[in-house]
Amino acid sequence: MIEFRAVTKRFEDGTIAVDELDLTVEAGTITVFVGPSGCGKTTSLRMVNRMIDPTSGTILVDGRDVLTVDPPTLRRGIGYVIQQAGLFPHRTVLDNVATVPLLSGWDKRRARTRAAELLEIVGLDPAFGKRYPAQLSGGQQQRVGVARALAADPPVLLMDEPFSAVDPVVREDLQNELLRLQAELDKTIVFVTHDIDEALKLGERVAVFRKGGHLAQYAKPQELLSAPANDFVASFVGRDRGYRTLTFLHADVPVHPVATAKLGERITVADWTLVVDEQNRPKGWLSGVDGEVEVGEDDLVSGGSLYDGSSLRGALDAALSSPSALGVVVDDAGAVTGVVKADDVIQALAKARAAGEVPK
Amino acid sequence: MGAWLFDPAHWSGPTGIPVRLLEHLGYTLLTLLIAAVIAIPLGAFVGHTGRGGFAIVGLSNALRALPTTAVLILVVLWAGLGDFPVYVALVLLAVPPIMAGTYAGVRAVDPMAVDAARGVGMRESGVLLNVEIPNALPLIYGGFRGAALQVVATATIAAYTGAGGLGRFVFDGLALQEFGQMLAGAVLVALLAVLVDLGFAGLQRLTVSPGLRPAGTGGKR
Ligand SMILES: Nc1ncnc2c1ncn2[C@@H]1O[C@H](COP(=O)(O)OP(=O)(O)OP(=O)(O)O)[C@@H](O)[C@H]1O
Ligand SMILES: [Mg+2]
Numbered sequence: 001m002i003e004f005r006a007v008t009k010r011f012e013d014g015t016i017a018v019d020e021l022d023l024t025v026e027a028g029t030i031t032v033f034v035g036p037s038g039c040g041k042t043t044s045l046r047m048v049n050r051m052i053d054p055t056s057g058t059i060l061v062d063g064r065d066v067l068t069v070d071p072p073t074l075r076r077g078i079g080y081v082i083q084q085a086g087l088f089p090h091r092t093v094l095d096n097v098a099t100v101p102l103l104s105g106w107d108k109r110r111a112r113t114r115a116a117e118l119l120e121i122v123g124l125d126p127a128f129g130k131r132y133p134a135q136l137s138g139g140q141q142q143r144v145g146v147a148r149a150l151a152a153d154p155p156v157l158l159m160d161e162p163f164s165a166v167d168p169v170v171r172e173d174l175q176n177e178l179l180r181l182q183a184e185l186d187k188t189i190v191f192v193t194h195d196i197d198e199a200l201k202l203g204e205r206v207a208v209f210r211k212g213g214h215l216a217q218y219a220k221p222q223e224l225l226s227a228p229a230n231d232f233v234a235s236f237v238g239r240d241r242g243y244r245t246l247t248f249l250h251a252d253v254p255v256h257p258v259a260t261a262k263l264g265e266r267i268t269v270a271d272w273t274l275v276v277d278e279q280n281r282p283k284g285w286l287s288g289v290d291g292e293v294e295v296g297e298d299d300l301v302s303g304g305s306l307y308d309g310s311s312l313r314g315a316l317d318a319a320l321s322s323p324s325a326l327g328v329v330v331d332d333a334g335a336v337t338g339v340v341k342a343d344d345v346i347q348a349l350a351k352a353r354a355a356g357e358v359p360k
Numbered sequence: 361m362g363a364w365l366f367d368p369a370h371w372s373g374p375t376g377i378p379v380r381l382l383e384h385l386g387y388t389l390l391t392l393l394i395a396a397v398i399a400i401p402l403g404a405f406v407g408h409t410g411r412g413g414f415a416i417v418g419l420s421n422a423l424r425a426l427p428t429t430a431v432l433i434l435v436v437l438w439a440g441l442g443d444f445p446v447y448v449a450l451v452l453l454a455v456p457p458i459m460a461g462t463y464a465g466v467r468a469v470d471p472m473a474v475d476a477a478r479g480v481g482m483r484e485s486g487v488l489l490n491v492e493i494p495n496a497l498p499l500i501y502g503g504f505r506g507a508a509l510q511v512v513a514t515a516t517i518a519a520y521t522g523a524g525g526l527g528r529f530v531f532d533g534l535a536l537q538e539f540g541q542m543l544a545g546a547v548l549v550a551l552l553a554v555l556v557d558l559g560f561a562g563l564q565r566l567t568v569s570p571g572l573r574p575a576g577t578g579g580k581r
Binding site for chain 2: 088
């Protein structure tokens with residue numbers, strides 16, 4: 001658990017980066033600090049491992065005042081991940097990851113064995129261990145940065161915009177990987193970002209900061225969306241927050257049967273037909289053909305997003321993005337199980353609201 | 361020159377080419393060692409703390425502006441003939457490039473890596489010794505090799521104060537009007553400079569992390 005008690009940071013030039021911050025980060029959760037640039041997120045984060053010392057106030061990590069601990073010793077017990085990873089260019093990937101165990105006095109052999117394990121944990125082939133950071137992609141470097149932070153198995157992890165320098169696809173991978181890791185490791189993670197979508201996706205609790213280091217709201221993601229504390233939070237979480245709320249709603253949406261056909265099959269197209277491969281996975285839609293036709297790859301209209309039963313947002317998006325207005329539902333193996341309709345999603349939403357499941 | 365250089369008589373005895381070569385190499389290496397011991401810690405410390413950078417640059421420039429022969433003569437007048445004035449003059453020549461290279465090298469280390477070094481719990485000495493210096497090595501070597509070339513060339517003036525080295529051939533040749541000997545001395549100096557530089561290039565290859573080589577050439581071996 002990390003507690004900020006009336007923490008203020010004023011820099012020498014008079015800038016008040018953080019102002020009387022009171023906040024408790026629960027043990028075993030991912031807490032996200034989000035807010036516009038310059039609002040004091042990094043400063044708040046760096047006060048936890050004493051990369052910056054507060055002007056006044058107290059920070060407790062697991063009940064211990066950080067100011068009573070010698071900074072290097074404190075930092076070895078707190079994982080730290082920064083933007084662009086900050087790997088040591090002159091050390092191999094394996095030695096980068098082994099840094100903290102070695103600093104903590106492990107012997108070289110044990111530290112390296114542990115480092116190799118960690119590469120696997122963060123989803124990197126251990127063969128990468130022999131490479132140097134310059135020989136990795138940005139996303140791979142970021143994974144190494146996470147592995148390095150986890151090496152000595154610290155209970156607390158501080159992450160400052162760790163995924164902001166990679167492209168959106170890789171970022172999503174890394175986010176999912178972090179969620180998967182956290183499910184296994186159960187660390188206390190403070191994650192800084194200025195991307196509200198990232199905050200809502202990763203955070204169990206989200207602290208919205210506003211300029212001057214003021215805490216505007218500290219709440220669960222769905223609460224930020226459904227009940228923003230003020231106009232600042234409302235505008236920061238964005239216009240389509242009603243739509244985003246659906247991310248946190250899980251309700252049954254009726255799944256309808258759908259006409260499917262395989263490539264090369266001869267069929268008579270009546271209305272929209274879903275074309276699938278041998279494993280029954282969706283390939284695209286077919287329509288607007290008169291009489292009997294042979295299903296060819298060229299005639300397919302590519303489909304929208306797929307709904308895997310996750311949340312109402314996924315169901316609605318699948319329906320809205322599909323050329324047939326039918327959202328394709330898939331099972332864990334990616335095989336088609338039916339389709340959903342936007343109307344049904346809206347009705348499911350109305351039902352959930354009536355049942356009091358939608359937070360106000 | 362060829363006749364003088366390849367005369368076997370000049371390749372033996374206490375005033376022969378091998379002895380003079382070794383003397384010259386001795387001046388060079390000891391000078392570089394002393395200069396490195398002074399310049400690397402200074403440059404690294406100032407680069408690490410970021411304080412006094414202007415002083416380092418000013419000092420380097422002032423030292424560079426000193427004419428080496430003038431320094432030599434002054435020290436001879438003060439301390440007499442021998443090796444001592446030679447070392448003073450040569451060390452003053454070698455310090456600025458090594459110090460500037462070290463300072464620039466440490467300053468140029470990726471600030472993210474330095475921040476991360478502190479963030480994972482290295483002490484300041486560890487940040488400097490285990491992250492900043494290893495990453496600064498290419499630039500430190502740059503300054504050092506530049507200094508080495510200057511020192512090899514300039515160590516010729518040792519002969520001026522009655523000491524040894526390849527400069528003997530140049531100055532004796534001049535005194536005796538033996539241009540073959542002078543030229544041979546000069547050629548030997550140039551040759552030694554190339555060899556010394558090759559030696560340090562090899563040392564650099566052995567001691568600089570492959571991770572710091574320019575992209576495309578480094579790493580997997
Ligand atoms: N060393 C410093 N000296 C003076 N002012 C500083 C210093 N570091 C940060 N600040 C100021 O403190 C404020 C908060 O900075 P901080 O880095 O915490 O913001 P941030 O929320 O992390 O922003 P970003 O999203 O851009 O990273 C800013 O106004 C910044 O200019
Ligand atoms: Mg920041």
